[in-house]
Amino acid sequence: FQMSAYRKIQVHTLSSNFREATHIVEAEHRELKRDEVLLKNIWVGINASDINYTAGHYRPGLSPPFDAGFEAISKVERCGEGVKHLKEGEIVVSTSFSAFGEYQYLKASRCVPVPQLTPGMLPLIVSGLTASLSLEFVGRMSSNETVLVTAAAGATGSFAVQLAKLNGNHVIGTCSSDEKGRFLTQLGCDRVVNYRKEKLGDVLKREYPKGVDLVYECVGGDMYDTCVQNLAVKGRIVVIGMISGYEDQSTWANKNPA
Ligand SMILES: NC(=O)c1ccc[n+]([C@@H]2O[C@H](COP(=O)([O-])OP(=O)(O)OC[C@H]3O[C@@H](n4cnc5c(N)ncnc54)[C@H](OP(=O)(O)O)[C@@H]3O)[C@@H](O)[C@H]2O)c1
Incomplete structure (x- = not known):
């Protein structure tokens, strides 16, 4: 695994027009916290509620820039030292506020292992x-x-x-x-x-x-x-x-x- 930058979608302006609210930015990889995993996202789910999120309605007080995207099916790339229930290479579905990226850093507790890498698993937990x-x-x-x-x-x-x-x-x-x-x-x-x-x-x-x-x-x-x-x-x-x-x-x- 190469520690290079990765791309993600970030909200820069509060708006329900997704295109006007967001842009693609490069993010640097970082060290994992004990309870985190690094996920390589394979598919992400696009929801009606995404434009409420970009408009700032779901987490009042949160101001841009912030990440977006609620659900992903991903491969576990790396695990923090304290992560017990997941292992590298495993396929997981997750809910977060940062799914719209090539990678995401997430608490392992937000991930559920699934048997197959298929988009059909994606909508189950949201x-x-x-x-x-x-x-x-x-x-x-x-x-x-x-x-x-x-x-x-x-x-x-x-x-x-x-x-x-x-x-x-x-x-x-x-x-x-x-x-x-x-x-x-x-x-x-x-x-x-x-x-x-x-x-x-x-x-x-x-x-x-x-x-x-x-x-x-x-x-x-x-x-x-x-x-x-x-x-x-x-x-x-x-x-x-x-x-x-x-x-x-x-x-x-x-x-x-x-
Ligand atoms: N998905 C979730 O997990 C989730 C969670 C919490 C809340 N919700 C809420 O549940 C609702 C549906 O979400 P979803 O994720 O199921 O959405 P979705 O898959 O995008 O389906 C939305 C459907 O709503 C119908 N619709 C009726 N009036 C509409 C309008 N004026 N503009 C756009 N669509 C309209 C359309 O079906 P027709 O063409 O057949 O009318 C459209 O396909 C939303 O209000 C969302 O905020 C969803």
């Missing part, structure tokens, strides 16, 4: 865990209920659909195209709503007059309002995100009045 923790613990997911997932064909939505189905629920998923609709049917969705062809509110009023028991809501804005208006008695809505307002920052408008 998108997959988000779905599982949110449905099971926050949403108190049960069986034989009606579960609605918005942005269902997206990264975390597609996990939510599968988990809700595996738990024995009737699953409704929203998406914007027939192609995504077919994907959702394959995942086990019982009712796909392509919102460009049908109005979700009309479908719910007509086909689910008792309302929806649990909503995994990713979109915000009008979609959120429709979900709230169609909740069943004792229904739960878990707000996962508000992607419809990220680009124009309307999601954050109340926090940052003009």
Whole structure:
């Protein structure tokens, strides 16, 4: 292993426009701390939330320059002296705030070994865990209920659909195209709503007059309002995100009045 410089993406200006917020910089390799590993990133995951991060919403008070990127699948290049559960050459997935680089220095405790170097492992610990923790613990997911997932064909939505189905629920998923609709049917969705062809509110009023028991809501804005208006008695809505307002920052408008 050669101690030369490596490239990473760094935020230099707070903005939800990723291209305007970031640039590529060279970083110097350094000594490892006892509990750290040096990872050579092979694939990184790009998330909707990345532009909230570059805009400074996730870690208020943090000012540029700072690194970006939440998830990576990587090869362990070197281990600090105190690292017990990982070894050099192993493949790991990790969550961090510095995944968008050729290498990253990370606490070993943030890394989970995986059996294969395949990008399919990448979304498990961010998108997959988000779905599982949110449905099971926050949403108190049960069986034989009606579960609605918005942005269902997206990264975390597609996990939510599968988990809700595996738990024995009737699953409704929203998406914007027939192609995504077919994907959702394959995942086990019982009712796909392509919102460009049908109005979700009309479908719910007509086909689910008792309302929806649990909503995994990713979109915000009008979609959120429709979900709230169609909740069943004792229904739960878990707000996962508000992607419809990220680009124009309307999601954050109340926090940052003009
Ligand atoms: N991935 C995670 O682990 C995670 C963790 C915490 C929170 N979240 C939140 O969950 C939501 C979805 O994230 P994701 O990672 O699953 O995203 P993703 O894979 O990029 O999927 C997002 C989907 O949202 C839908 N969408 C609806 N309205 C949109 C709009 N106005 N602009 C852009 N997309 C729109 C699109 O699907 P259609 O074309 O079918 O509408 C799009 O494909 C976000 O709010 C995110 O902040 C995600």
